[in-house]
Amino acid sequence: MQFAHGVLRFFLWARILRQWHAPRIRRYNIAVDFCEYLGVFMQSLGEFIVMRQAEYPQAKGELSGILAAIRLAAKVLHRDINRAGLVNDILGEAGSENVQGEAQKKLDIFAHEKIKAAFLARDNVAGFASEEEEDFIAFQSEKNRNAKYIVLTDPLDGSSNIDVNVAVGTIFSIYRRVTPIGTPVTLEDFLQPGNRQVAAGYVVYGSSTMLVYTTGNGVNGFTYDPSLGIFCLSHENIRIPDDGTMYSINEGQYLKFPLGVKKYIKYCQEADKDTKRPYTSRYIGSLVADFHRNMLKGGIYMYPSGSSYPNGKLRLNYEANPMAFLAEQAGGSATDGYRRILDIQPTSLHQRVPLYVGSKNMVGKVMEMIRDNPDPERKPAQ
Numbered sequence: 001m002q003f004a005h006g007v008l009r010f011f012l013w014a015r016i017l018r019q020w021h022a023p024r025i026r027r028y029n030i031a032v033d034f035c036e037y038l039g040v041f042m043q044s045l046g047e048f049i050v051m052r053q054a055e056y057p058q059a060k061g062e063l064s065g066i067l068a069a070i071r072l073a074a075k076v077l078h079r080d081i082n083r084a085g086l087v088n089d090i091l092g093e094a095g096s097e098n099v100q101g102e103a104q105k106k107l108d109i110f111a112h113e114k115i116k117a118a119f120l121a122r123d124n125v126a127g128f129a130s131e132e133e134e135d136f137i138a139f140q141s142e143k144n145r146n147a148k149y150i151v152l153t154d155p156l157d158g159s160s161n162i163d164v165n166v167a168v169g170t171i172f173s174i175y176r177r178v179t180p181i182g183t184p185v186t187l188e189d190f191l192q193p194g195n196r197q198v199a200a201g202y203v204v205y206g207s208s209t210m211l212v213y214t215t216g217n218g219v220n221g222f223t224y225d226p227s228l229g230i231f232c233l234s235h236e237n238i239r240i241p242d243d244g245t246m247y248s249i250n251e252g253q254y255l256k257f258p259l260g261v262k263k264y265i266k267y268c269q270e271a272d273k274d275t276k277r278p279y280t281s282r283y284i285g286s287l288v289a290d291f292h293r294n295m296l297k298g299g300i301y302m303y304p305s306g307s308s309y310p311n312g313k314l315r316l317n318y319e320a321n322p323m324a325f326l327a328e329q330a331g332g333s334a335t336d337g338y339r340r341i342l343d344i345q346p347t348s349l350h351q352r353v354p355l356y357v358g359s360k361n362m363v364g365k366v367m368e369m370i371r372d373n374p375d376p377e378r379k380p381a382q
Helices: 002-019 024-037 045-053 062-082 106-120 159-164 251-256 259-269 287-297 316-329 360-372
Strands: 093-097 103-105 125-130 149-157 168-176 197-205 209-214 219-225 230-235 246-248 300-303 333-335 355-358
Touching: 045 062, 045 219, 045 230, 062 106, 062 149, 062 168, 062 197, 062 209, 062 219, 106 125, 106 149, 106 159, 125 316, 149 316, 168 287, 168 316, 197 287, 197 316, 209 230, 209 316, 246 287, 251 259, 259 360, 287 300, 287 316, 287 355, 300 360, 316 333, 316 355, 333 360, 355 360
Parallel strands: 125 149, 246 300
Antiparallel strands: 093 103, 149 168, 168 197, 197 209, 209 219, 219 230, 300 355, 333 355
């Protein structure tokens, strides 16, 4: 039997090598044949996008094209993040600051430029905004001005972890523009509440690279197979458990937190068999990595306001809105402690907000404690 399998492998690889010069779709079918031989049935991200597009007869493929650009950028970043320890040109400080006054890593700038280039090469993106640039970018070609969509992104979330080989990620959010087609986009296009998102997602670069996204019809995850160059459907219709046993927060800032958050942390640490407490504290320091774990296993991620960041630290447009959209589509919840994140009207491109996101019962509990334990000297974030 082992000999027979060896013969089959030989002829299969011979076929692959002989026909690899064939058109891309033929190469893909050969790869699928190989995976089916191994007993692995897979559906690629490209197939999934086309299948879902067919469910919307009015769709013309523009959104699919944007997701394809994100897929390409994710492959490039996967390659370079995985070789970051072998080269010096993309590790370390860049010697500059972003608009928030945060030190930029070389890989922050690298990721920003690669993602911007991926969208600029497409005719279906009218404008682009990034956490790493002060202003949005209006793409100026005639085809771009006639495009329907704009994209906002955090190119490399958790980049402070890259030098120590901890998971990082890319976050993206897609909206339909509100200004007239055929004109350059304006700030108005980028200051839309999160409930108008048409798609959002992230790529997590960890022990494997995974792309997770939603178009408002559930959440699905795709794991990258670098040997085939394909994102394969690995987590279909992801659902966040209503209750979890993990909480993620930077407890080193405990003294700066609002009173209600302090009480919730103590609640998490108390012993109670009926609610499976004490909960487990897990904090990586990368929003994508912490959110990804909590979405799969059940838990809550918290970045509250504090004396250092009275309006919170995370950006509404680049981080909170896309994660809130994903959470709600997976059955979870997201709030700033008082309001649904997706209902907040942005007032500036880089606006900050507190964020509590994850299992809906855990988010509801922390909101209850914030409401019942107001800080006299603090006001809700605006």
